[in-house]
Amino acid sequence: xxxxxxxxxxxxxxxxxxxxxxxxxxxxxxxxxxxxxxxxxxxxxxxxxxxxxxxxxxxxxxxxxxxxxxxxxxxxxxxxxxxxxxxxxxxxxxxxxxxxxxxxxxxxxxxxxxxxxxxxxxxxxxxxxxxxxxxxxxxxxxxxxxxxxxxxxxxxxxxxxxxxxxxxxxxxxxxxxxxxxxxxxxxxxxxxxxxxxxxxxxxxxxxxx
Amino acid sequence: xxxxxxxxxxxxxxxxxxxxxxxxxxxxxxxxxxxxxxxxxxxxxxxxxxxxxxxxxxxxxxxxxxxxxxxxxxxxxxxxxxxxxxxxxxxxxxxxxxxxxxxxxxxxxxxxx
Numbered sequence: 353x354x355x356x357x358x359x360x361x362x363x364x365x366x367x368x369x370x371x372x373x374x375x376x377x378x379x380x381x382x383x384x385x386x387x388x389x390x391x392x393x394x395x396x397x398x399x400x401x402x403x404x405x406x407x408x409x410x411x412x413x414x415x416x417x418x419x420x421x422x423x424x425x426x427x428x429x430x431x432x433x434x435x436x437x438x439x440x441x442x443x444x445x446x447x448x449x450x451x452x453x454x455x456x457x458x459x460x461x462x463x464x465x466x467x468x469x470x471x472x473x474x475x476x477x478x479x480x481x482x483x484x485x486x487x488x489x490x491x492x493x494x495x496x497x498x499x500x501x502x503x504x505x506x507x508x509x510x511x512x513x514x515x516x517x518x519x520x521x522x523x524x525x526x527x528x529x530x531x532x533x534x535x536x537x538x539x540x541x542x543x544x545x546x547x548x549x550x551x552x553x554x555x556x557x558x559x560x561x
Numbered sequence: 562x563x564x565x566x567x568x569x570x571x572x573x574x575x576x577x578x579x580x581x582x583x584x585x586x587x588x589x590x591x592x593x594x595x596x597x598x599x600x601x602x603x604x605x606x607x608x609x610x611x612x613x614x615x616x617x618x619x620x621x622x623x624x625x626x627x628x629x630x631x632x633x634x635x636x637x638x639x640x641x642x643x644x645x646x647x648x649x650x651x652x653x654x655x656x657x658x659x660x661x662x663x664x665x666x667x668x669x670x671x672x673x674x
Contacts, residue, residue: 467641474638486630526674
């Protein structure tokens, strides 16, 4: 999910040399279709094309940020961001065990949800969230058609309407500042918004079997 | 979806949103919503979709275009059947997730930012 499209994704994909398809979602359509609001998030699809899980945090290893030593030579904002990032909780062992269990047992796996559970657990979409999607898409369209400044008011509005959508925010912030810090373009920043939800420990939803 | 006009070709609307236009109205999963008859054959009126399905319309006057948002008022997934997702790879070749039918699929969203 990257407004930068293939140009932004290329070096990551070429270096990883994946054997699986790697697809470019420049328009963030996965937000609208599946409710993906942060990365990394996954969906699991069974042999019949039915979702058995949608929107789990798909961490397969602890972030290397966990082991970064914070020291006084770092600028205060970097130190503070690292402290919040180190509070982020993921459970790679549980996620991978669940995935392997489903791969082996299919519908018999206790991690495979019923179609009703998948629908019930999908995110609600009240009108402000749908309006956020329309604003974000308009911003994307203007940005990608050569009018980056005209995208900004639409992205600001998308952030206001759906503050829990981190892909909308991180995408726009990273264009204004690669470190997603404070700018005079957007109200928030990664650090400010993480603090607003009570800290890095609240950044990702927990994996619910 | 981005529109140049509020009249949307039905094929494009169906492909982009996953809604099917049938004689009884706009349908997705088990849900069907009646739509007023549109005067121009082969097209659907974005204003009717906005009113009946809660799809918001954003208008940019300077660039003479509209963004039609997704339906609202319910959950994002109307059914557990995976919506059609077809996206390009690095070389611009479109790949449909549904082409992997018959195998288990894990799709992971990530980003460079």
